[in-house]
Amino acid sequence: MLFPEYRPRRLRRTENIRSLVRETHLTIDDLIYPLFICEGKNIKQEIRSMPEVYRFSIDKALEEIKEATQLGIKAVLLFGIPNKKDEVGTSAYIENGIIQKAVRAIKDKFPELIVITDVCLCEYTSHGHCGIIKNGEVDNDLTLEVLAKIAVSHAKAGADIVAPSDMMDGRVGRIREALDEAGFSHVAIMSYAVKYCSAFYGPFREAAESAPKFGDRRSYQMDPANSREALREASLDIEEGADIIMVKPAMPYLDIIKMLRNEFNYPLAAYQVSGEYAMIKAAAKLGWLDEEKILWESLISIKRAGADLIITYFAKKIAKKLNEK
């Protein structure tokens, strides 16, 4: 049927009609709230390139989480900023590491909250790479053993889901094996299955103090020019035991989200990264974009592309909006 019989505008006439035929919905259940946790007390330090995002000491993180849970947010993703770094990232898996302490404190106060922990080395190594360095390169297989230790230490502290973000080959399988051996077969893995080597991570590296001191991450993170490789990475992670797969960043890679959605029947997460956040914030600050509208549009686009879950620094802001509705 063609014009004038068919008129698409009929279904756009009023807000009620539009909401009746709306195809995609954003809910608070979709949101994962990332938090940076540092040592010390009474610290809530704003990150220069990420306005309204903070580094929290554990006591302050608990206050932030209380607010988030009151808004209905059900999941947090924790990144640790340790006091001590060394060549091999020891502080990533010690019993009293920053994340281990944070998970215990959070689970004690908020047992129902889903606590997801980032499993990587870059925040804990003096060189800032996501693995163990041997002969000037990140050694894949040596790194796997450390990642397994980190994941088990997080599970012991009470993490519900571990999220390896390192992009080493075989890490999901090694972590699954280590978790099962240690009695944590119930702990899920959300893998950064498709993580691009992206300049959109810039502000995060300031927040987590994790910029590499030499070279870059192109030898382990994916080339932004590749999409077929994303399918291979995701299918490997699923075969190795990933429960949830993730695409990172989100907005510049909506085609990849769509592709993975079509290809795999697994829960799919997308990470709206620090650079995406910073762009929206910066443009809004200059008065060039409407922050609230852009925020909504960017998140609904990620869902429309096929993501089930969105990790976003805007979690609290959008949760407030959704509650007002």
Ligand SMILES: [Zn+2]
């Ligand atoms: Zn890393």
